[in-house]
Amino acid sequence: MAADLLQQARSGDRDAFAALVEPYRGELHLLCYRMLGSLQDAEDAVQEALLSAWLGLDGFEGRSSVRTWLHRIVTNRCLNALRARRPAAAPAPVAPDPQPTRLGELPWLQPYPDLLLDGLPDDNPGPEARYESREAISLAFVTAVQLLPPNQRAVLLLRDVLGYRAAETADLLGLTESAVTSALKRARATLQATHTPDRPAPVPGGPDERALTDRFVTAFTAHDVPALIALMTDDVWVKMPPLPFEYRGPESAGRFFTAAYGQGCTISRLIPTRANGQPAWGEYSSDPRTDLLRCTGVLVATCTTGGISELTHFETTVAPYFGLPRTLRPDPPR
Numbered sequence: 001m002a003a004d005l006l007q008q009a010r011s012g013d014r015d016a017f018a019a020l021v022e023p024y025r026g027e028l029h030l031l032c033y034r035m036l037g038s039l040q041d042a043e044d045a046v047q048e049a050l051l052s053a054w055l056g057l058d059g060f061e062g063r064s065s066v067r068t069w070l071h072r073i074v075t076n077r078c079l080n081a082l083r084a085r086r087p088a089a090a091p092a093p094v095a096p097d098p099q100p101t102r103l104g105e106l107p108w109l110q111p112y113p114d115l116l117l118d119g120l121p122d123d124n125p126g127p128e129a130r131y132e133s134r135e136a137i138s139l140a141f142v143t144a145v146q147l148l149p150p151n152q153r154a155v156l157l158l159r160d161v162l163g164y165r166a167a168e169t170a171d172l173l174g175l176t177e178s179a180v181t182s183a184l185k186r187a188r189a190t191l192q193a194t195h196t197p198d199r200p201a202p203v204p205g206g207p208d209e210r211a212l213t214d215r216f217v218t219a220f221t222a223h224d225v226p227a228l229i230a231l232m233t234d235d236v237w238v239k240m241p242p243l244p245f246e247y248r249g250p251e252s253a254g255r256f257f258t259a260a261y262g263q264g265c266t267i268s269r270l271i272p273t274r275a276n277g278q279p280a281w282g283e284y285s286s287d288p289r290t291d292l293l294r295c296t297g298v299l300v301a302t303c304t305t306g307g308i309s310e311l312t313h314f315e316t317t318v319a320p321y322f323g324l325p326r327t328l329r330p331d332p333p334r
Helices: 002-008 014-036 038-054 068-083 139-146 150-161 166-173 177-194 205-223 227-229 252-260 316-322
Strands: 232-239 246-250 267-275 278-287 292-305 307-314
Touching: 002 014, 014 038, 014 068, 014 139, 014 150, 014 205, 038 068, 038 316, 068 166, 139 150, 139 177, 139 307, 150 166, 150 177, 166 252, 205 227, 205 267, 205 278, 205 292, 205 307, 227 232, 227 252, 227 278, 232 252, 246 252, 267 292, 278 316, 292 316
Parallel strands: 232 307
Antiparallel strands: 232 246, 267 278, 278 292, 292 307
C-alpha cells in the first residue's frame, strides 16, 4: 500500500502524498514540539517539513523507511529554526511584588494537549530508548531539553526518546558516529544536572490523583491560600511563561498567591483538561462588562505522591488547542 502511494505521489498525486505522510503527522508534530518547546512553532515546522518532503520526493531513494525519511526532514527543519531563533528584544517586565525567586529562561514554552497524544506510535520507541513516553512528554523533561544546544537536543531525542541507533542518528543528522556519541554524552550530563527524573506519582486519572486535584480546585477557586499551600511539596515551583517570574518553595508560592488574590484575581472556575500527561485546567474569570466568565489562561500541575510539585500558568493563546471555550456562563445562584 505504501509503495503504491509513493509511486502515485511521485507522479504528482498530492492526495496520494497526503495519505502517505498522514500516519506520521502526529509523531512528527510531537518531535517538533520536543525540539522547539512551542505548539505554534511545532505546527509551523511540520508544515514546512512536509512541503519540503513533497518538493524533494524525487530525492527519496527508499534506502530508509518513509518514517525515518520524514524524521530526518523535520529534525533538520527544527535545527534550522533553533539556529535562527533570536531572543526577544522587548524590555524585561518589571518584577511584581512579591519578588520572584528567580527569572526563567523559556518564554516560548507552551503545554501539549493530551488529546494530540492519542494513538501515537511514539508509545513504542526503538530499542535504544532510555525514557518512557510519559516522562519524555512531561513539562519538566521538555523544559530541560530546551536548555540543550540544538545538536545535542536533536541527538538526545533521536537516541534516548525515539530509540534510533548511533549510526542511524548520524545518518539522519549528517554527522559522524563519534560526533553523535560525544553530543549524546554531553546532553545526558546536562540533563542529569538540570532535570530531576519523575518522582513517584499517582496513576494518571486514578482516584489518588483525582482526590488531590479536587482539593486543589476547591482551594484555588476559593482563594484559600493556606489550603492551597498545604497541597504542595516543599520544593514546589510556580511559573508563568512567557513572563520570566518563578517562585520556588511553599513560602514564596504563598506570598505570590496572597498577592495575586489581594490584587483582584477573579478566577472562579477551573475547567479540567490534560496537558503533557498531567492534570490541567482552563482558568475562567468574571468579566464585569458581560456577566460572563472569560478564559484567562491554562494551568498545568505536576502531581506526586507527596503533593503538587509544580504549577505552570500559560496565556490564553494556547486555550484553543485544548478545545476550551473563550467564555462560559456563570453558575446560576443557589
